[in-house]
Amino acid sequence: MERFKNIPLHDLADRVIAIGEKKFRAQQIVDWVYDKRVTTFDEMRNISGELKEKLKRNFILAKLDVNKVIESKYGDAVKFGFETIDGEYIIESVLLIDGDRRTICISSQLGCGLGCVFCETGKMGLIRNLTLEEMVGQFIGINDYLASKGDKPITNIVFMGMGEALSNFETFLNALEIFMHEDIYNIGGRRITVSTAGVVPSIERLLKEKLNIGLAISLNSYSNELRNELMPINKKYPIESIMAIARRYAAETGRTVTFEYVVIDGKTNTPEALQAIYNYCGGFDCKINLIPLNPSTGSSLLGPGDSSLEMFADALGRKGITATIRKSRGQDIWGACGQLAGKRIVR
Ligand code: SF4
Numbered sequence: 001m002e003r004f005k006n007i008p009l010h011d012l013a014d015r016v017i018a019i020g021e022k023k024f025r026a027q028q029i030v031d032w033v034y035d036k037r038v039t040t041f042d043e044m045r046n047i048s049g050e051l052k053e054k055l056k057r058n059f060i061l062a063k064l065d066v067n068k069v070i071e072s073k074y075g076d077a078v079k080f081g082f083e084t085i086d087g088e089y090i091i092e093s094v095l096l097i098d099g100d101r102r103t104i105c106i107s108s109q110l111g112c113g114l115g116c117v118f119c120e121t122g123k124m125g126l127i128r129n130l131t132l133e134e135m136v137g138q139f140i141g142i143n144d145y146l147a148s149k150g151d152k153p154i155t156n157i158v159f160m161g162m163g164e165a166l167s168n169f170e171t172f173l174n175a176l177e178i179f180m181h182e183d184i185y186n187i188g189g190r191r192i193t194v195s196t197a198g199v200v201p202s203i204e205r206l207l208k209e210k211l212n213i214g215l216a217i218s219l220n221s222y223s224n225e226l227r228n229e230l231m232p233i234n235k236k237y238p239i240e241s242i243m244a245i246a247r248r249y250a251a252e253t254g255r256t257v258t259f260e261y262v263v264i265d266g267k268t269n270t271p272e273a274l275q276a277i278y279n280y281c282g283g284f285d286c287k288i289n290l291i292p293l294n295p296s297t298g299s300s301l302l303g304p305g306d307s308s309l310e311m312f313a314d315a316l317g318r319k320g321i322t323a324t325i326r327k328s329r330g331q332d333i334w335g336a337c338g339q340l341a342g343k344r345i346v347r
Contacts, residue, residue, distance in 0.1 A: 003085070004033065004059040005133035008174040009181060019054045027183065029055070034184050037140050039063050064091070064137035069145065082141055084110065084134060091130065093138040093161055095145070095154075103156040104142050108135060108172060109163020114197050116218070116231045118262060118293060118301060121162040129168040135175040139185075157187060160195040160216070166202035176211060189213040195260065197233050198242040207252055215249050216289070217242060219259040221268055222276035230264075243280050250285040257286045260326075264293050265304040269312040278319045287322040 007015055009030070016026040025047070032044040039062060041047070041055040055061075067090050068081035076097050081090040094105040112119070113126030138161075143153045157179060159165035165172045172194070179187045193214035196203060203215065219242070221227035227234040246257045259281070263269050277288065290313055293303035304312070309325055316323035 001058060001060050003131075003133055004055075004061045005136060006131050008132065009177045009184075015058075019058055021051060021054070025051065030184065033061065034136075034140070034178060037063075037144060063144075064134065064141050066141055078142075078145065080138070080142060080145070082134075082138055085131065089127065091134060091138060091162065093142065095142050100152075101156055102146060102152060102154050103158060104139055104154050105158050105161045106135060106138050106165075106175075107161030107163055108159055108165035108168045112163045113167070114164055114231070114233045116197065116220075116233075118220075118230060118264070126163075129171060130163070132171050132174050135171060136178055139179065154185075155187070156191045158193045158195065158216075160193075164197055164199065165194050166196050166199055166206065169202060169205060173209065176213070180211075193258070197231055198237050199233065200237045200241050200245050203245045203249060207249060212253050212255065214255055214258065215246070215253075216258040216260050217246060218262075219288075220262045222273040222280075226267065239280065246286060247284045255285075257284075259286060259288050260291055261288050262291045262293050263304045263309055263312065265302045265308065267301070269304055269308060274312070274315050274319070277316065278321060281321050282319075287324060288316060289324050289326050291326045 002015075012030065013023045013026040016029070017023055028046060029044065032038050032047075036043075038044060041052045041059075041061060044052065047055075062085075064082040064085075065087075066080065067083050068079075070079045072078065078095040078097075080093045080095070082093065083089075084091055089110050091107050091110065093107055096103040096105060107130060109129050110127040111124035112121045114122060115125070116122045139154060139157075146153055159172065176192070179185050179192065180189070189212040192211075193216050194206070195216040195218060197218050203217075206213075206215070218231065219227075219239070220230055221234075221239075224234060224238045227239060246259075249255070250257045261268065261277075281288065290309060292309055293301055313323040313325055
């Protein structure tokens with residue numbers, strides 16, 4: 001039997017027709033599955049008994065099991081562990097709470113093959129891509145949590161959890177189709193950002209899709225030599241190629257490109273770094289988001305103190321480069337950037 005939530009939205013009408021039903025039924029079912037978040041076909045009140053039986057015979061409908069929910073004591077982040085469909089691994093996702101915003105940091109792969117040295121997910125290697133059900137399931141599970149608290153549903157999405165979303169491209173697009181559809185979650189491109197380590201052909205492909213979502217590139221270094229050390233993908237797509245595609249993205253979408261820059265004290269916040277960033281980023285619509293390195297097991301790299309971080313941001317500002325400092329939400333729950341890791345379930 002086919003898993004219902006693995007069917008791309010654009011194929012659903014055909015599946016419904018294939019079991020002898022009218023096309024409009026697809027929209028009714030979608031409404032129950034994604035908006036009302038039911039777990040059984042029997043709960044779909046405006047669907048006939050005969051259709052419910054057909055659906056049960058042809059499709060599996062389920063939610064991801066919630067393995068853990070850890071709320072930050074600061075009230076600004078919640079880390080979730082969802083079980084994969086095969087029950088083998090935990091997918092980690094984070095809810096960030098900021099004023100009226102409810103942002104999901106969504107995972108797209110189990111592990112990651114890009115091996116950035118500062119990243120917990122990278123230490124796992126790539127186990128596999130997440131399925132559509134596993135990607136959208138994180139969103140549904142977090143909306144269930146928010147509803148249980150009497151809170152509003154998710155308003156913003158960042159693809160910055162485990163894995164490189166652009167390396168799971170088809171599923172990423174299929175998930176966006178559901179998130180952005182005006183009759184389902186209706187989350188516009190301005191409220192969605194995808195983060196990438198800088199896989200240049202995938203960014204080109206994203207441009208062709210004309211989704212107009214935000215792009216955040218993990219830069220993290222000012223020289224190819226250092227970036228090669230921190231992010232092995234740089235040997236294939238060096239900083240110059242990243243800057244060229246970033247300039248194209250900004251010009252063709254009219255969106256500000258964000259460069260995520262993990263500040264490692266004494267390594268990536270030096271005067272040399274400042275000048276190099278200016279040389280790369282001057283003259284196009286971009287901003288630098290400074291992220292203090294978070295503690296990670298087994299690493300000797302250190303994060304900067306608050307004053308050294310602010311000094312670096314001010315110095316960039318004086319050179320005309322917009323620099324922001326990311327408040328590292330969820331630090332007490334290991335839900336911050338580079339700290340998600342989908343551990344194997346031990347039963
Ligand atoms: S930082 Fe992103 S791209 Fe790099 S290893 Fe971690 S998940 Fe992969």
